[in-house]
Amino acid sequence: MAQREKVDVVIVGAGPAGAIYTDQMTREGKSVVILEFGPDWDNNDFISSEIWGRRIKHAPRFELAGKNNPGHGFNAGWGTGGSMSHYYANFPRLLQNDFKVKSLYGKGLDWPISYEDIAPYYDRVAHDLGVSGDAEKERRWRPVTDAYPMPPLKTFRHGEIWREAFEKHGIPLAPMPTGINSVEYKGRPACLNDGWCHVGCPIGVHGTPQWSYLATAREQKAEIRPFSYVTRVLTDASGARAAGVEYYDDKKEAGRQPSRHDGDAVHVLRALRQGPFGQRVRQCVLDYGQRPQAKCGNSRCAARSVRCAAERVHAARVTRAREAELLRRGNATAGKPCRVVEPER
Amino acid sequence: MSMKRRAFVRGAAATTFLFTVGGIEQSLTPAQACAQGAALKKLTPEQADLLGAYVEALVPGARAAGIAQFVDQQCSVPPHEALLGLRIANGNPPFVDFYVKALAEIDRQSNSRFGKSFEEMSGSDQRAFIDLLRQAKLEDWRGPQQPQVYNVLRDDGVDVVYGTVEGFALLGVPYMPHVLPTARW
Numbered sequence: 249m250a251q252r253e254k255v256d257v258v259i260v261g262a263g264p265a266g267a268i269y270t271d272q273m274t275r276e277g278k279s280v281v282i283l284e285f286g287p288d289w290d291n292n293d294f295i296s297s298e299i300w301g302r303r304i305k306h307a308p309r310f311e312l313a314g315k316n317n318p319g320h321g322f323n324a325g326w327g328t329g330g331s332m333s334h335y336y337a338n339f340p341r342l343l344q345n346d347f348k349v350k351s352l353y354g355k356g357l358d359w360p361i362s363y364e365d366i367a368p369y370y371d372r373v374a375h376d377l378g379v380s381g382d383a384e385k386e387r388r389w390r391p392v393t394d395a396y397p398m399p400p401l402k403t404f405r406h407g408e409i410w411r412e413a414f415e416k417h418g419i420p421l422a423p424m425p426t427g428i429n430s431v432e433y434k435g436r437p438a439c440l441n442d443g444w445c446h447v448g449c450p451i452g453v454h455g456t457p458q459w460s461y462l463a464t465a466r467e468q469k470a471e472i473r474p475f476s477y478v479t480r481v482l483t484d485a486s487g488a489r490a491a492g493v494e495y496y497d498d499k500k501e502a503g504r505q506p507s508r509h510d511g512d513a514v515h516v517l518r519a520l521r522q523g524p525f526g527q528r529v530r531q532c533v534l535d536y537g538q539r540p541q542a543k544c545g546n547s548r549c550a551a552r553s554v555r556c557a558a559e560r561v562h563a564a565r566v567t568r569a570r571e572a573e574l575l576r577r578g579n580a581t582a583g584k585p586c587r588v589v590e591p592e593r
Numbered sequence: 594m595s596m597k598r599r600a601f602v603r604g605a606a607a608t609t610f611l612f613t614v615g616g617i618e619q620s621l622t623p624a625q626a627c628a629q630g631a632a633l634k635k636l637t638p639e640q641a642d643l644l645g646a647y648v649e650a651l652v653p654g655a656r657a658a659g660i661a662q663f664v665d666q667q668c669s670v671p672p673h674e675a676l677l678g679l680r681i682a683n684g685n686p687p688f689v690d691f692y693v694k695a696l697a698e699i700d701r702q703s704n705s706r707f708g709k710s711f712e713e714m715s716g717s718d719q720r721a722f723i724d725l726l727r728q729a730k731l732e733d734w735r736g737p738q739q740p741q742v743y744n745v746l747r748d749d750g751v752d753v754v755y756g757t758v759e760g761f762a763l764l765g766v767p768y769m770p771h772v773l774p775t776a777r778w
Contacts, residue, residue, distance in 0.1 A: 286673075296770030299676045299756045306681065322681035326673075442769040450771045 249494070250503035255279045255471075258493055258507040260478045262288075263330020267457030267465065268373075274468035281505060282465075283476035283495050286327030289458065294333075294448030301447025304334055328472060329458045334448050337427040337455060339379050341370050343389055367393045374425070377455030378433045381425030388420055398430045401439065427455030474498060482506070610666055623659025623666070623753055631662055634669040635689045640696050641665060644746075646712040647699060650719040652750030663753050664692060678748035682741065691737055695746070698736030699726075706731075 256278035259266045266282055273280045287293070289304060306324035325331035345352055347359040371394040373379075381396040400423030403411065414421050428445070429438050429452075436452035436459060445454055452459045466472070475498035482492040482504065492506035612621045612631035621631065633641055641661035649656040667677045672686035679688050699722075703711040707718055714722065725731050729739040736742060754760055761768045 292772055295772045295774050296768070297756070297774040299752050300774050302676050302678075302680055303674065324681075440769075442771075444769075444771060 250497075250501060252281075252503055252505045254492075254506045254508055255281045256508045257281075258283065258505045260493060261285065261330065262328040262457070262462060262472055263325070264332045264457055264461075267329070267461035270465040270470050271461035271468075274465045274470045280465065280470040282470060282472045283478050283493065283505065284328055284472055284474050285477055286325075286474065288472050288474040289327045289329060289333060289448070291450040294444075294450040296444045297447065301334065301444075304448050327474070328462060329448075329456050332456045333458060334446050335427075335456075336445055339374070339381070339425040339427050339455075341386075341390065341425075342366075344391070364391065367391070377427050377460050378429055378436065379425050379427050379455060380423075380430035382423050383425075385420075385422035386425075388422075396425060398433055400424075401426055401428060401430045402441065404441075429453045429455070610663075612662065612666060623663035624657060625659070626662040626666070627657065627659035633661075633665045636661065636665045636668070636692065640693065643696050643700060643711055644692065646719075647696075647723075648746055648750040650716070650723060651747050652754050654754045655750040658753040660750055660753050664749055668692065676752075677745075678752060679745050682745055682748075684745070691745070694736045695742045698734060699742075702731050702734065 257269075257273045257280045259269050259273075259280060259282045262270075262282045262284040266284075270280050270282055293304065295301060295303075304325060304327060305322060306326055323331055323335070325333055325335075327333065342363060344363040347362050349356045350358040367390075374381075374394070375397050378398060379396050380398040380401050382400045383393060383395045403423065411421055429436055431438050439453045440451075448454075449456070462470075462472070477496040478493045479496070480494050481490050482494060483489055484491045490507075492504060494502065494504050496502055610621060610623065610626070611618050612626040612629075613619070613634075614621070614626070614629045614631050621629065636644065644664060645656040645661045648660045652660075664677070667675050668687070668689035672680070672688065675686075675688060677684075677688055679691055684691055699711055703709065703714060703722065706722070707714050711719065711722065722731075723743070726739050727743045731739060755764060758768050758770075758774070
């Protein structure tokens with residue numbers, strides 16, 4: 249097994265979460281390697297076609313064992329940018345009460361943070377990626393935060409029909425904040441309104457990692473290794489510190505990529521699961537969760553880790569029954585060994 | 594990534610479809626492959642006929658557009674290169690398994706309920722059959738979930754008939770591409 253040259257930080261996955269970490273680390277002068285399961289997409293890969301656009305969506309080359317496979321859908325992705333390379337760019341924010349649904353409504357769980365804690369980061373991402381919207385109109389629902397960097401997108405006739413109808417009933421509406429340029433932004437053009445967001449935007453209108461975090465990370469010499477299939481997180485002798493990963497490279501050769509920036513293994517795994525889908529990292533998380541030295545130490549913890557962000561975003565709204573169901577499903581999977589399917593190329 | 598507005602309205606380096614006709618591998622559209630009798634790679638001729646008949650009943654024009662050749666060819670490529678709707682409908686490879694199981698069950702149900710194959714059924718019986726399938730009302734169904742079969746095969750049909758540049762034109766919808774697919778289907 250090849251031992252790669254040690255870097256400061258190794259990041260699994262070049263999706264939105266991995267891209268943000270990479271950008272942050274490279275800005276701090278760290279040497280970073282990103283191991284991405286899929287291709288490193290180029291502009292010309294974003295073909296304007298419903299059919300050809302499927303190539304940038306989830307590539308089912310692996311699966312978890314067990315009868316309750318988490319599955320995937322049309323909105324999953326692979327390759328640089330992950331699912332954000334073809335997202336619909338809706339950028340809603342949680343409301344203040346979303347963080348306290350247990351206290352307020354007796355449902356779900358309260359978050360350990362509040363809207364006020366997270367609001368500065370919403371603003372920061374909006375400026376990094378480029379979000380169009382009307383913050384003033386949203387302030388009836390949320391405390392004042394920064395204005396969006398761009399005005400809202402044009403409202404077309406069907407949107408006007410909805411707006412007129414709601415206004416008649418006294419229901420306030422605000423334009424949906426979107427990660428799409430309504431005007432030129434950071435050297436990227438305004439949207440042409442031709443509707444190809446879902447198959448990838450090759451002209452930079454779309455606020456995706458390719459045009460923001462990954463672009464700056466590349467300038468800072470971050471290395472992206474496409475078609476790298478990570479199989480597990482390596483730890484030090486104590487088992488409590490993450491020290492790199494094992495993976496198959498684009499030639500299907502097994503290797504180890506050590507990192508200097510070791511971290512609490514549990515924190516590393518928590519970071520791994522932050523992407524919208526985190527399909528690939530689920531195996532690593534579950535694998536680690538089954539080790540005797542794992543700090544999280546039980547399948548319940550690992551099961552929590554396989555919940556995708558889409559579910560987490562709504563976690564504050566789910567009922568106890570739903571939470572129990574999620575855990576039950578996760579446990580059913582976590583109790584069995586991960587089956588790593590040999591990558592096909 | 595450099596960018597220029599509308600700079601990508603040109604042919605991309607997209608993979609074309611390879612079919613074998615008369616022992617010679619050629620780049621063809623599914624419709625051309627159908628018309629020229631391209632060799633099947635994954636499906637049997639019977640399965641291809643049934644697939645063509647079933648999808649034709651849902652999306653007229655699908656058979657001549659090469660639905661069977663399209664599905665067969667796409668099942669033969671590596672899963673991450675496949676363009677099948679099944680890929681984004683929570684289907685797992687090998688994709689051909691889904692089609693084989695679905696077609697086998699359509700055939701079994703057709704014969705048990707109507708006493709004849711799906712291809713031999715009248716148009717109204719075919720539509721009645723599909724309507725039951727759509728609603729998951731075919732009892733003793735032993736294939737993939739009925740709504741998934743309905744949706745995936747319907748979407749495949751829509752893909753080959755209307756998912757192309759020419760298909761958009763049939764619908765009167767302007768295509769407005771950034772990166773135009775080189776494959777003309």
